[in-house]
Every structure is written in structure tokens, then in C-alpha cells.
Amino acid sequence: MEFNFIFDDSADVTGPTGGRRRQKDLSVRKRATRDETELEGEGAQLSSSLVRGLGILRAFRPGDASLGNQDIIARTGLPKATVSRITYTLSALGYLLYDKDLGRYSLGSATVALGYSALSSSAVVHVARPLMQPLADLTGAAVALGTRDSLNMVYLANCRSESLVTLRLNPGSYLPIWKTSMGLAYAAALSPEERVSLVRALQEAEPDKAAMIAAAIDDAIAQYARQGYVTSFGAWHSYIHAVGVPFRPRDGSPLVAITCGGIGEIITEDRAHAEIGPALVAMVKALGDQLEGIPV
Structure with a gap:
């Protein structure tokens, strides 16, 4: 028998309707907004669109096969219109894959290749x-x-x-x-x-x-x-x-x-x-x- 321990400290530990999940989503939203503001305040050279796009890619966690728009909104704190625009762009570039039947996104080959390139180097x-x-x-x-x-x-x-x-x-x-x-x-x-x-x-x-x-x-x-x-x-x-x-x-x-x-x-x-x-x-x-x- 093999025991596999896989931990994600942001996991839902109280079930789909549990209060702790909603509280954590709220804290994530506040933190994402604060981090973005701090970054944008560091200089005119920072691109807010790039910051937000990378934030969407970072919303994917180990074990996530796919995420819907509402998942991404909850994890990034970004407005719905912003998420829709940026996920469309990331999909067009191959960093996300969009399943039309499910209405959900998964990481694309461009993102995977980038990660492996970083580790291999x-x-x-x-x-x-x-x-x-x-x-x-x-x-x-x-x-x-x-x-x-x-x-x-x-x-x-x-x-x-x-x-x-x-x-x-x-x-x-x-x-x-x-x-x-x-x-x-x-x-x-x-x-x-x-x-x-x-x-x-x-x-x-x-x-x-x-x-x-x-x-x-x-x-x-x-x-x-x-x-x-x-x-x-x-x-x-x-x-x-x-x-x-x-x-x-x-x-x-x-x-x-x-x-x-x-x-x-x-x-x-x-x-x-x-x-x-x-x-x-x-x-x-x-x-x-x-x-x-x-x-x-």
C-alpha cells in the first residue's frame, strides 16, 4: 500500500459551501489587488496588462486540470471583463487552452515549455x-x-x-x-x-x-x-x-x-x-x- 500526501495550503477544506473557502478567496482577491498596485507603483516601465496576464497563469495550481472564468476571477481578484480579454489573448498565443464544451481553460504547451526550459537551464x-x-x-x-x-x-x-x-x-x-x-x-x-x-x-x-x-x-x-x-x-x-x-x-x-x-x-x-x-x-x-x- 502506498500513501500519497499531496498538499495545497489553498485547498478547500470545508467543502464547496464552506465559509473558509469564501474567506480565503476574499483574502486572495485583496492580496492580488494590493500586489498589482504595488508593482504598478514601482515605475512607468511596468506593463499592467503583463502583470495581470502573468497573474492569471499563476492562478493555476498543482492538481488543477482546468479553471473556469469564475475560478480565475476568485483567485486573481480581476474584473470579469479583464479576465475574458486576457484569457482570450493567452489562448491565442498558446499559453492557455480553451475547451469550448466545458467553458474552461488549462495551461497550454507554451506555458509548459517555458517552465521546463527554466528548470532545465x-x-x-x-x-x-x-x-x-x-x-x-x-x-x-x-x-x-x-x-x-x-x-x-x-x-x-x-x-x-x-x-x-x-x-x-x-x-x-x-x-x-x-x-x-x-x-x-x-x-x-x-x-x-x-x-x-x-x-x-x-x-x-x-x-x-x-x-x-x-x-x-x-x-x-x-x-x-x-x-x-x-x-x-x-x-x-x-x-x-x-x-x-x-x-x-x-x-x-x-x-x-x-x-x-x-x-x-x-x-x-x-x-x-x-x-x-x-x-x-x-x-x-x-x-x-x-x-x-x-x-x-
Whole structure:
């Protein structure tokens, strides 16, 4: 028997008519409008149409076979007329596919090709994967590499063990920043200025959890300074334990984080500190050494 754990923190956990879904859609709409306003305020060179078009593409999440106009409107906060105009353009360019019978959109080949091109050209992903798989096999857990996308972390690569019980998150999966070792490791390695900006954005998105967010990131900073890695035991899901380390490539590409995670029975707190944390720290050193020899 195989247990597949696939998580999307934005999933509907209360059913089609549940109040939590409506509340989350409202918060997404407010955040999308705020983010767009902030971007447009950064300079006259920014194209609002491009910002909105990319926002529509980002509305698609792992597991979404297709989205209707109402789904896109709810996730982006854009007006119906704007969504209709931009989805028509994206479909004409091959970035979306439109099913006339269902009246729904799916990601087109141009979008898929763009994503694969980005991953295949990433030296960090290319070099990290052979280092990640042995640790996954050794621990019986999953080892993943990801980076920040807005207020979440997104998987760029994932290696799994042959264990029957393992996390089945794939590239493109999203995780919350302040509840996961991947996000906390990422936050711990930011510059103070970058971190202040991130914490402010996270707190604005979840004002009722502002104190918890600040405390979680402060603890991650202390952990990273003390031991070189960050742990998260049951903060995201009660049965998930994970260890994370940040890695900043020297070629100027974005900061990433690498994690090893699984159920608490596999990754106990003692094992996390005695074995997995030091192994991740060693992996990051090896990754840095190998990337030195890769032309950029």
C-alpha cells in the first residue's frame, strides 16, 4: 500500500459551501489587488496588462486540470471583463487552452515549455538532484529544493525514497513560508532588509497570525545561527517533520532552500538533529563546491 500526501495550503477544506473557502478567496482577491498596485507603483516601465496576464497563469495550481472564468476571477481578484480579454489573448498565443464544451481553460504547451526550459537551464537544480537522491534513499523521506514565489515556497525539484509512506509533492507544489522548514530556512538566510519586507507581507496577508509569524521566523533565525539548519515539527501538518537549509548560489540566481521531510515516525526529532540536519549542511557544502566548476 502506498500513501500519497499531496498538499495545497489553498485547498478547500470545508467543502464547496464552506465559509473558509469564501474567506480565503476574499483574502486572495485583496492580496492580488494590493500586489498589482504595488508593482504598478514601482515605475512607468511596468506593463499592467503583463502583470495581470502573468497573474492569471499563476492562478493555476498543482492538481488543477482546468479553471473556469469564475475560478480565475476568485483567485486573481480581476474584473470579469479583464479576465475574458486576457484569457482570450493567452489562448491565442498558446499559453492557455480553451475547451469550448466545458467553458474552461488549462495551461497550454507554451506555458509548459517555458517552465521546463527554466528548470532545465538551472545549474542549481541540475547539480542538486544527484546529491538529493542518496539522502532521500538513506532517510526513507523526501528531499526537495524550492524557492519563494510571492508568499509561498514553490518546489523546483523533489527526490523520493522507495518508502511506502512518503511525501508526494512534485515540482510546482506550493508550501506556506512560515509553517515549513523550507520557508523558514529561506527566511533565515535573507538580509535583514529583505526579511523585514517578507515578514510585513506575510503579516498583512494573515493579520490575525502576525505574532505567530514573527515568532516562527525569529526562532528560525536563531536555529540557523546556532546549528546551520532549521527544523519544523508539526507546524504545517501535525504529522509532518522536516529539516531545511538555505543555499545562495554564487552565480546570482535566487536564494533556494533544501529540505528533508516526512512523517514523524520516520523523521523523529532526535534523528532530525543527529543525522538529517548535519547531512543537509554537508550537502549544501558539496553543492557549493560543485557549482564552482560550472560556467555561468
